[in-house]
Amino acid sequence: MSIDHTHDPQASSWVAGADAHADFPVQNLPLGIFSPPGARPRIGTAIGDHILDLAALATAGGLGALAPDLRAALGAPRLNPLFALDAPDRRHLRHAVFAALTDRAGHSRVAPHLRPAADCALHLPFAIGDYTDFYVGIHHATAIGRLLRPDHPLLANYKYVPIAYHGRASSVQVSGAAVIRPRGQVKTGDGPEYRACERLDYEVELGLWIAGGNALGEVVPISAASARIGGVCLLNDWSARDLQVWEYQPLGPFLAKNFLTTVSPWVVTGDALAPFRVAPMPRPAGDPAPLPYLADDEDARTGGLAITLEARLASRAMREGGLAPQCLSRVRAADAMYWTPAQMVAHHTANGCNLGPGDLLGTGTLSGAGPGSEGSLMELTRAGSQPIALASGESRRFLEDGDEVTLHARAERAGWRSIGFGPCTGTVGAAR
């Protein structure tokens, strides 16, 4: 990924308010799927408080000459065809959109294709082929492991293997989807019962959207792995802890997770994130070096992401009382991830597993090393044993009906215009 004029912190758009917008200045240009009132879903980019209809603009010639494949991909109701193209095609699109939104002379041609975001619905950006959730948040893995094994919280494989498991693609929904409290088997003193989850939790994660494809049997070398990450979103891996603890042996989490996974609608592209690539977490002294298939000099220098994530909670009482959402955790991805996105992709394909455009990789819960950075209630409340206090006077061990959890994130680095992801939110509703 290269840094070019589209990252110029002085660049500004003629769209009113875009420069002042925390998440979507012209340096961002995230891709997503939206529908204007009464119209079908189509591809757009967020600019300030507006959405630019890229399909319509391309058809009207407002993006200049486009390769036929790129033009066709822009007409799709999902981002999959666009992310099946080669990276230079998507970079060409970024440059064309940047020009359209910064060139004041072209304003009259472009402006008719802007829609107020508040009027539009946002949709899942991809038809998700497969969803894989990793476990690269080492402080999270350590904290969870400590609850089970105080003496050796991390298992022996953790520092060799980027641990992951397959998630459920069908229950991945876009931000705003209802969080229906799941029912399931829970172990009680009188034996297992089927009942409503009582230990509902969230997990703060980044989601990585795969671009391009590798055939089954084809390994993606670590040097080529970063280019397979087409974009990044926020991901909330809602979790039913009481179901999980009873079901997960020996094959891993299942119904505790697959009732809902929420992603933010805007795909912040790998190109937009180029200035925010930083050194990944240094391996603590004494840790093993990554095996050669996971080692790459460039990745060791720039495989970390300077993205700060926050989780905020607003209970029903807080919202009704006009209280602001309460920040529960704040963490920088590069300080939480033991394995880089490129290492995740290289490992996933090390056995020849085929990844396709629109596949989703979750990082796993991102927690920091210290207090205030715990990416789940399981960690914040020590498995429910130490409730946290809310500004409303309420307390929480786990989520209650009416609780609204929202993830936010910003890519921030000195000298660059920071960009954001937009919210990833969900409100807990009663079990059916």
Add this chain to the structure above:
Amino acid sequence: MSIDHTHDPQASSWVAGADAHADFPVQNLPLGIFSPPGARPRIGTAIGDHILDLAALATAGGLGALAPDLRAALGAPRLNPLFALDAPDRRHLRHAVFAALTDRAGHSRVAPHLRPAADCALHLPFAIGDYTDFYVGIHHATAIGRLLRPDHPLLANYKYVPIAYHGRASSVQVSGAAVIRPRGQVKTGDGPEYRACERLDYEVELGLWIAGGNALGEVVPISAASARIGGVCLLNDWSARDLQVWEYQPLGPFLAKNFLTTVSPWVVTGDALAPFRVAPMPRPAGDPAPLPYLADDEDARTGGLAITLEARLASRAMREGGLAPQCLSRVRAADAMYWTPAQMVAHHTANGCNLGPGDLLGTGTLSGAGPGSEGSLMELTRAGSQPIALASGESRRFLEDGDEVTLHARAERAGWRSIGFGPCTGTVGAAR
């Protein structure tokens, strides 16, 4: 599911050899996707050594009047639209195809749409949304558990929870796909290494193809669960045991499984299997009763499947020496499955997880209680410690390059014409 004249064991087709065909007599009529030479994939049914082109026959009017949705679904290159329809639509289709293949008066209208199966390519029958693998084979779970925990091989949740985990949909391939020996991390005495798998195994499973859809949050009650199983296939869950033992804690199998899963191309429908529904495995005395959401009187009487599965191995030396494939195991599904297909579906959706048409559920390895019924080499060779002898004079602990593994199965019950599934096969090739 009802038993009707399409199950009459005396019924016969005018297609030459169909009655004598072990797998595909007119009582079967499995659905699949095939392509004649030089032509595009379309929907067909296997009849003896031929394939009937259902799309072409329907267009030519040879299936009588069809509802518009059914007609449209028959024109698709996958079975997903057909399995999105209501069950009566697919039953109507079965009756129409049965009539076309048994009514000798209509021979001249139907015969032009028959193709010799040997001339056709077979494809994956569905675009798979999500693939879930269960663990309902209790003798398998016990045998594997005994290798790890001789004193209590089954974990405490096994007899309450139909254990399952998410598999990888993208690497599910149709019978015949190359089995490329995977590479991966293996723990050695000198620490982990990335190298070719040395403990490659197969697993004998049934695959259940989901029909219809339930919205996210909507639970499928056990009484309605059986109707959600549109058809059944054979499934080989190729497994890299040396990768698995190192990676699987704490989140379950991942790269040990997702390099390839093979399914048989023909979908033996729930309607075709109606006569072969038998009592499921009786719960041993002292076992807990299923929780109410998994209990159904009808399922307790007819939730078992009288399907006998076989795994056969032919090494390269055996094939070159003209030796027949060697049967490694033989087991009846109803004697191997602790949980029924309906219980699998009811459990999968008990938290509101949404299943859609073309989703695939594996049963997990089906092994019987005694010798000769072990559904994997892991069990047959006691984790490689007791090699088995092949007719060629070779021995096997795990699969070697050139080994061809083929699964076969037949639904068999006294008084009924038995039907088969066709082969599910793969040949191991060297690591790349």
